[in-house]
Amino acid sequence: MSASSDSNRPDGSNVSPQVEPVEFTPGATALAHLELILNGAYPLSGFMTSEESASVVKHGQLPDGTPWPVPVTLPVPDELAGAERVILTDPEGAPLAELTVSEAWWSQTDAPYGREVGHGLRLAGEIRICRPPMHGALRPMRLAPSDVRGQREIEGVADRPLLAVVTGRPLHHGTLHRIRAAAEDIGDSRGAEVLVLVDAPLDSEGMAPAIMAAESLLPSRTRFVALTLPTSAQASDTALPPDRDALLAAHVARAYSATHVFLPHPAGQPEPEVEGAPIPVVRPPRWAYDARDGLWCPAVQVALERVEPEPDDGEVEEMLALGRELPSWFTPPRVAAELSRLRPPRTERGITVFLTGLSGSGKSTVARGVAEGVRRAGRTVTLLDGDVVRRLLSAGLTFSKADRDLNIRRIGYVAAEITRHGGVAICAPIAPYAATRAQVREMVEETGDFFLVHVATPLEVCEARDRKGLYAKARAGEIPEFTGVSDPYEVPTDAELTLNTDGAAEEESVAEVLAALRAGGWLASEHR
Ligand SMILES: Nc1ncnc2c1ncn2[C@@H]1O[C@H](COP(=O)(O)OS(=O)(=O)O)[C@@H](OP(=O)(O)O)[C@H]1O
Numbered sequence: 001m002s003a004s005s006d007s008n009r010p011d012g013s014n015v016s017p018q019v020e021p022v023e024f025t026p027g028a029t030a031l032a033h034l035e036l037i038l039n040g041a042y043p044l045s046g047f048m049t050s051e052e053s054a055s056v057v058k059h060g061q062l063p064d065g066t067p068w069p070v071p072v073t074l075p076v077p078d079e080l081a082g083a084e085r086v087i088l089t090d091p092e093g094a095p096l097a098e099l100t101v102s103e104a105w106w107s108q109t110d111a112p113y114g115r116e117v118g119h120g121l122r123l124a125g126e127i128r129i130c131r132p133p134m135h136g137a138l139r140p141m142r143l144a145p146s147d148v149r150g151q152r153e154i155e156g157v158a159d160r161p162l163l164a165v166v167t168g169r170p171l172h173h174g175t176l177h178r179i180r181a182a183a184e185d186i187g188d189s190r191g192a193e194v195l196v197l198v199d200a201p202l203d204s205e206g207m208a209p210a211i212m213a214a215e216s217l218l219p220s221r222t223r224f225v226a227l228t229l230p231t232s233a234q235a236s237d238t239a240l241p242p243d244r245d246a247l248l249a250a251h252v253a254r255a256y257s258a259t260h261v262f263l264p265h266p267a268g269q270p271e272p273e274v275e276g277a278p279i280p281v282v283r284p285p286r287w288a289y290d291a292r293d294g295l296w297c298p299a300v301q302v303a304l305e306r307v308e309p310e311p312d313d314g315e316v317e318e319m320l321a322l323g324r325e326l327p328s329w330f331t332p333p334r335v336a337a338e339l340s341r342l343r344p345p346r347t348e349r350g351i352t353v354f355l356t357g358l359s360g361s362g363k364s365t366v367a368r369g370v371a372e373g374v375r376r377a378g379r380t381v382t383l384l385d386g387d388v389v390r391r392l393l394s395a396g397l398t399f400s401k402a403d404r405d406l407n408i409r410r411i412g413y414v415a416a417e418i419t420r421h422g423g424v425a426i427c428a429p430i431a432p433y434a435a436t437r438a439q440v441r442e443m444v445e446e447t448g449d450f451f452l453v454h455v456a457t458p459l460e461v462c463e464a465r466d467r468k469g470l471y472a473k474a475r476a477g478e479i480p481e482f483t484g485v486s487d488p489y490e491v492p493t494d495a496e497l498t499l500n501t502d503g504a505a506e507e508e509s510v511a512e513v514l515a516a517l518r519a520g521g522w523l524a525s526e527h528r
């Protein structure tokens with residue numbers, strides 16, 4: 001199918017074809033697919049056509065009957081509808097591959113670009129490598145299947161069974177026992193070799209250091225390879241059956257010459273039966289820690305009342321956040337040490353405390369008190385007060401919706417940078433719009449923690465205070481678009497803390513915020 005014949009948009013308009021190759025940096029999911037196409041982990045030579053994608057979603061196979069679990073598509077912005085050749089670049093702009101477009105097609109759902117999945121326009125076609133990928137974290141560990149095959153041939157072990165363990169989560173003792181038992185059970189008396197496929201994001205090392213810290217407890221000569229497996233939810237706009245991710249992992253593991261694959265799930269979560277996998281998906285019996293004897297054993301051998309329950313991922317996160325040590329019966333000390341490095345306690349993690357509320361609600365007063373308390377607790381703090389920001393960072397902006405949003409995004413940007421460097425940012429703008437607050441939350445949470453405080457003083461109280469006489473002027477029509485009077489304030493539904501300062505002394509409101517920060521672990525428990 002030619003690109004130009006398919007460049008009709010659903011609204012009937014036409015986009016003229018381009019001849020010169022255009023440059024485009026795919027989104028994170030398509031970049032992850034691209035790397036797996038280029039390194040041979042996928043048996044595909046490019047991005048899927050509408051027919052291929054539909055067949056994969058519906059039947060779990062390509063139109064020619066080859067089993068394949070998830071659509072591998074390239075979402076692009078509308079401007080590329082007429083492109084015939086596209087240079088796909090990495091996030092730094094370096095060319096990775098050239099796509100010869102065979103079809104430009106519109107997926108059913110037409111969500112805004114940026115979310116990747118659900119976006120209307122996709123480009124299909126063969127790709128030709130320009131240059132091996134250099135970007136991304138863990139690059140030296142991102143071996144191609146052919147590299148692993150080559151290593152195994154040189155070592156003379158190419159004919160031995162290979163158990164792939166695909167994981168993005170650290171391996172604790174329970175899982176390590178299961179891997180060793182599974183590897184012993186496969187093949188002859190020598191058992192299987194083990195290949196850990198470490199699933200990590202392209203732009204960060206993820207949990208890789210903690211996963212590799214278990215090396216000494218894995219069978220000797222266990223290999224580690226890093227890759228980024230897109231999940232079926234990222235790859236498709238349609239809900240796919242739950243086993244599609246397991247199937248993708250199994251296909252990729254087979255490309256790495258694995259004969260068996262193990263997909264460990266956290267304790268307490270069942271590992272689903274996977275049908276139609278290209279290699280056996282093993283489900284070794286669970287192990288349990290016998291609290292009386294202080295020993296790990298196959299779970300069937302331990303009486304239920306003696307089983308020490310393993311913390312789940314959320315509990316592990318919380319222990320790390322509070323700076324507690326992970327118990328040594330549960331995880332090897334080296335894994336625990338890597339985990340506490342990767343997930344430092346909240347007293348060392350950056351945080352943005354974002355106060356929102358009407359003018360006169362008490363944001364600045366509370367923010368100043370909280371900043372002082374945070375300083376006394378020994379942390380560095382930057383106060384981004386609404387009034388002050390408007391005089392400096394956002395000088396010249398009005399109170400239109402667009403300017404308010406720009407003001408809040410600027411505050412969010414600065415707060416995210418402070419948070420990234422482990423500081424405490426305290427922001428106190430009105431921030432009347434929920435969507436903009438959500439954007440700031442997202443921005444900050446990429447770098448650290450976000451704590452939203454709604455200073456929920458009722459309008460009547462704010463108006464009665466009218467410290468600056470602004471409400472009177474707004475009522476008299478002298479200040480247009482005044483929040484709460486002639487402009488909206490969207491009450492937060494996602495606040496970590498709601499403060500009503502009405503009837504509360506200033507010190508009480510400040511103490512309430514500080515207590516919440518202490519309870520959450522961001523401040524050491526007592527003031528110095
Ligand atoms: N039209 C209108 N609406 C609301 N507020 C107004 C307006 N005009 C001026 N002011 C004064 O500006 C302060 C609010 O600025 P912010 O930057 O916090 O507002 S926003 O978040 O961008 O909506 C706000 O300060 P606070 O009282 O500290 O909230 C007001 O003093």
Ligand SMILES: Nc1ncnc2c1ncn2[C@@H]1O[C@H](COP(=O)(O)OP(=O)(O)O)[C@@H](O)[C@H]1O
Nearest residue numbers: 358359360361362363364365501504505506509
């Ligand atoms: N519990 C309280 N917390 C904060 N401010 C309070 C409280 N009780 C009364 N106030 C008064 O309310 C006013 C709030 O003003 P301000 O902090 O500038 O609000 P905003 O920054 O939200 O416009 C101050 O005069 C403050 O003394």
